[in-house]
Amino acid sequence: MSTQPSSQFAQPRIDARALLGLYDPADTTDWAPIRAAQLNAGSQLAVFLFGANLVGAALVFLLLASIAPLWALASWGAVTAAVGAAITFRRLASRSRTGHTATLADVRDTVLEGIALAAVWSVPPLAFGVKADANVALGLWIVLSVLMTASAVAMAALPLATLAFLGILGASIAVMLFVLTGPLLAAAALLFTVLLMLGCFVRGKSLVVIRAGEIALAERDETVSLLLREFEENSADWLWETDAQRRIVRASPRFAHSVGLDPLAVNGMPFLQVLAGPTWEAGNFAAGLRTLADKLKGREAFRDLLLPVQVQGVERWWEIAASPRFDERGGFIGFRGVGSDVTEQRASADKINKMARFDTLTGLPNRLLINEALARAMAEADKWGSRCAFMMIDLDRFKAINDTLGHPIGDRLLGRVSERLNQLITDNETIGRLGGDEFAVVVRDATDSARVEKLAQSIIATLSKPYELDQHTLYIGASIGVATGPRDGRTAEMLIRSADLALYRSKDAGGGTFHCYEPQLHVQAEERRVLEMALRKALQNGEMHLNYQPVVAADTGELTGFEALLRWIHPEFGNISPVKFVPLAEDARLIAPIGEWVLRTACEEATRWNHPVRVAVNVSPEQLHNPAFVAVVASALAQSGLPADRLELEVTESVFMKEGTCAIQVLEKILDMGVRLSLDDFGTGYSSLGYLSRTRFSSIKIDRSFVQGASQGVPEAIAIIRAVVALAQSLGMATTAEGVETEAEHLMVQDLGCSKVQGYYFGRPLPVEEARAIVNHGQRDAAAA
Template sequence: MTSLAEPSAAESTTASPAWRPLLGLAEGADPAEWGRIRATQIHAGRQFVLFLLAANLVGAALIVMLFAHATPTLMLGGWAAVTIVVAVAAAMRRLATPKAADGYATVADLRGAVGEGVALAAVWSVPALMFGAQPGSAAAYGMWMVLSLLMTATAIAMAPLALATMAFLGLLGTIVGIRLAVAGDVVAASTTVLFTVLLVIACLNRARSLVMIRAAQMALGERDETVSLLLREFEESGADWLWETDAARRVVKASPRFAFACGLDPLAINGMPFLQVLAGPTWESGNFSAGLRLLAEKLKARDSFRDLRLPVHVKGEERWWEIAASPRFDERGSFCGFRGVGSDVTEQRASADKINRMARFDTLTGLPNRLQVNETLVRAMAEAEKWGSRCGFMMIDLDRFKAVNDTLGHPIGDRLLSRVSERLSQLMGDSAMCGRLGGDEFAVVIRDARDAHAVEALAHRIIETLSHPYEVDQHTLHVGASVGLAIGPRDGRTAEMLIRSADLALYRAKDAGRGVYRAYEPQLHVQAEERRVLEMALRKAIENNEMYLAYQPVVDAGTGGLTGFEALLRWTHPKLGAISPAKFIPLAEEARLIGPIGEWVLRTACAEAAQWPSHIRVAVNASPDQLQNPGFVSEVVSALAHSGLSPERLELEVTESVFMHEGLGATRTLERVLDLGVRLSLDDFGTGYSSLGYLSRTRFSSIKIDRSFVQAASKGVREAIAIIRAVVALAKSLEMATTAEGVETEAEHQMVQDLGCTKVQGYYFGRPLPVEEARTLANRWDEARAAA
């Protein structure tokens, strides 16, 4: 069935029929539509076949009468016989076509009629060419009259078959015109040609009109079919109904289906106010829905409406209807009521509500998702702005959640998130709503945050409640929470700005050691901008030659002899000046820049160490991100190969955080590096998540004792002294060296030496040196060693 939204082929043909398909010289744009049109053309040609046969017979008889005395009988009789045979054959062929006009015909069927026209033109050309009538004679005049009438009759009878008619008229008119011109009667010849052209034009116009009429009939038929189908679907559907009211808005002519939908008797519903029918039990109380009030306004204003949804009560059950209507006016223009349609859209509304809930609620926890949190915050900010009040926004990040996911798997992590969401929901009061932003991030929107103490107390309760242990699938899990708070509109005039402020406060809470709450402060934006500028500068620091290495001596604790240097990265920006590694190293790790920076450090340090005496090593720090890169081993091999440094002179320093995510491949990477002959040192042992298991399974050559223990031990802190002794004893049992960091005085040096440390590093033996000074120091110690 043709779409109502687009014109059909029949409609296109109605507007402008194509001449080639009309004549049968080509197929139409829509073969099916043109097949039906060709069938109509052939049928129209069939209707006048007897008229055309009679015209041919009468014409032949008149020609015989005109030339009976001037033409031999045999010739005249033979021509008449042939003419009758051709005319009868053409008529029989036309009568053999289908009687109905609603079939289909091919292009070949239409072209087949051309032969009939040519044959008739051939036999009717004989009198003009062979019967010898002299121009100007009565016989000639009579013959031209007979031929003119015959051509006119053919143009009328065969016009639907335009190509066949044009063949007959064109061929016969041309022969007659030539005959007259040859005989010297130019006027008669010109008149004949003009007469022929006029007949051809009339024939084409009639054929075109026939095609347009047939195309219009087909278009109307398609429309009727479409309307009938829609009406049939409407009548067969039990979910739609018609309704009608009078000028007083009372129901009239209520259909059984409408009464059934309302749950009322068809006889009782007539005459009831339409609004009362829809209001149901609320009619008496006046507690109308917003949709019913809007409908009342439309009816009162006599305005058309559509897609109006409102709740109705049918037999104690709430249903949702969608109605549309237009006002009715009589022939005098007087208003006489409304007529409209209605549908029960309860199921559609339920589906829409479900989709809307899925779009606004987190499927895992059931909490509002990021979209609804944002919408709620926007409304809270608008209310705060309107009433001069305050609203609050908290961002919550779970501490140590990633370790749960990495060690126990995502299913356990998902169940843990569900438990967290349950605890959060229980903490929310009437003015607060919590939601999940994604991952292990949650948020709380506080609609009324005028009481700063209450807001702060809520933040502390959240941290305390979420930090209690969780029992999940026989696992006891410990996670904490960090909270960042922003107050609107003080900390942000828009929802986006307030979220950004809370995010900065959360970042500050994480920096403070996690498990704490921090409120937004204006300088956080300054710090965030500083970080952004610093990150942009950091991305260009290497290519701009802004970074360099300083080398801090590492000496033997007993002899004080130089054993090596630790390569330390430094950065001096042309505008920002010297930037602390404590500031840009974490930024590089966060921005995923530590990989290329670390590779540059490794290559530069190896190239410099290759110029030192052969017994002096170089230590290079390797970050966890580098070790998780499968190409790190290739970087080490390349650095050693290009510099010519022997592997045993390179020492990689790693921290205990490398082993927190063993599944990421860091341990396997270290084993492959050790297989090259490179030495491995465990840096800052005792300050993180220490594990003796990794010490026994990984081939470390030394352990570095953090300077915080050295400083504390020098002040007589018993715990620090005990830790250093324990580390030294552990290292000796595992055949590892121990390096004490941060030694700044002779007393500290003597202390760590007495405690058994084998190597020392600190300002007492030298600050980090520029490359030239480090090279000079290495050569001086080598000369002193050789002299000794």
């Protein structure tokens, strides 16, 4: 076991230089009040020191009166008295100036006092003692030794001044004795002086240690007093005690004040009656009071028991704890405990709880509270064998409004949406906001499915009505997915997932409608998940390849190029359609690496063609929204050696629909390389003449739907093709008709003015070897077969 003293009671380490006042140590000790204590201790014995100097001077005068001139002794005595008086007055005057704190200079300056006093007292032994006989010198040594001892006692609190005085005077006495008697007595005088100086230093250090401890204790006492005062003024805690019959005994004033009763009147009252207040007679107790009664009856210790208490008509919340008490014979004598008023804390906790469960923007329950409400609804449905429902609502066209008019308008629109939703629900439903523009409804009793569907239709109709905000008339809609529990999910998580899948179906249907969950949706979602996992490994497993579809001149049928088309053959799932895996690749953020592979592969293949025809590569909007795509194109051309004018990138109108992107800048940089640009599927989306004039397209591709419509004599389709051809010719662009499958369609698009054609009539998408053979051997007829 360690024998080291506890750090709590260990003597503090005092630096000797700091004790003497030579420097300020860089520790945690505050030396200012300690130095003030040193000066104050010196001032307390200043009068005693002055008296000792006067008595000593008188004795020296009597000893030396027979051997020294009286005028000299009188002069020395006057100087000694003057120096002693000056030191005394100086120390008494410093008491008010250094009452609580003192500087390093204040303590250091006291060494001048010690030197001055030692100087005047060194005169008798050095000026008169060396000429006296041994008896006189011995008497002088005794008187000065007594004076040194008295000074060491009186000035120990100021060790620097005391050590200076003792050292100088002791050396003077040693010189006197050495001259008169030799080295023996001189050494004795020096030894006495050293011992006296050592004792003075030790005593001075002890005084500093004591004072440091007193200061620390005072600070601790002051801190404790402040804490106790703070507790008394602000704390709501109080003590309580009952006897064996559960009646209050020795009620504290704070406890009596907490219950609003007189301290004398509350003694002897049943503890439960005091806490129950007006409900005591009716017996309508709160659950917390019933728990307390059970604990008291069972004589069980308890803690953190929360219960409501009526105090002068106001409900307060208390938290109490207690332990049973027993006498020395083991007999039960009552309870003793502590209580605390936690009304404010509970209000804060309720506020925090509300903030954690309610949306700050709309005031509706948030995702956490909706999940809790759904869990309760499912538990009730399971208990009673009924059904509950969960609706997931997604606003249509909200993002466009948020992006164009700004988030403040979007936030206010969400507030209006929440107001309309609140007007539709009853006590049977709980509505909340999941986040963004997603809302949800929990239907506790959904046994009437027609009522649930009617509510979904009402929500769509209500939210689709126009909104007036800041002189803007805004139109949005809503898509809803509905799942019914426990049929569509045995847990809240499963039911939410089912409603989410139904919502996806509503969005895919164009929005503005609702769909109920069907098991097939889960199958499709699982198929999508498995397909995504396979797609992530398709490139590295070598499962993808390119086919090339010929593009020919409309008038001569001469081959002008190929469009590279991506194909995926999975070893287990077989040939997977691009219609299925390309959108999946875009959603899963896999389109960039796949698109880069397509670009590099197509460029490398085009360099193997003897005839300098072009190769067209479809580019996803996600690729163009990345500035690094410019470097990808440049790298593909450089590594393959393909001339830039033989590469044509095909983009769709959706590239220009997303504001605030760098797609236009990316396209401009790619065009500056000499790469050609083609607009694919023109007319099928939000066709705009603006970006046609701003972007240097080399050709426009007319979608196959217009070609098929025109072949069937649809006037609108014919008019659109003619308009597109005229527009392209006026802008110096070529036109490519897609999906030409018959000779009649070929002749029709040729008559309508299309520059190039593409379709099964001229060739299906061909494997790389066949496409290479067509180019290298000029087998145009084979391509048309």
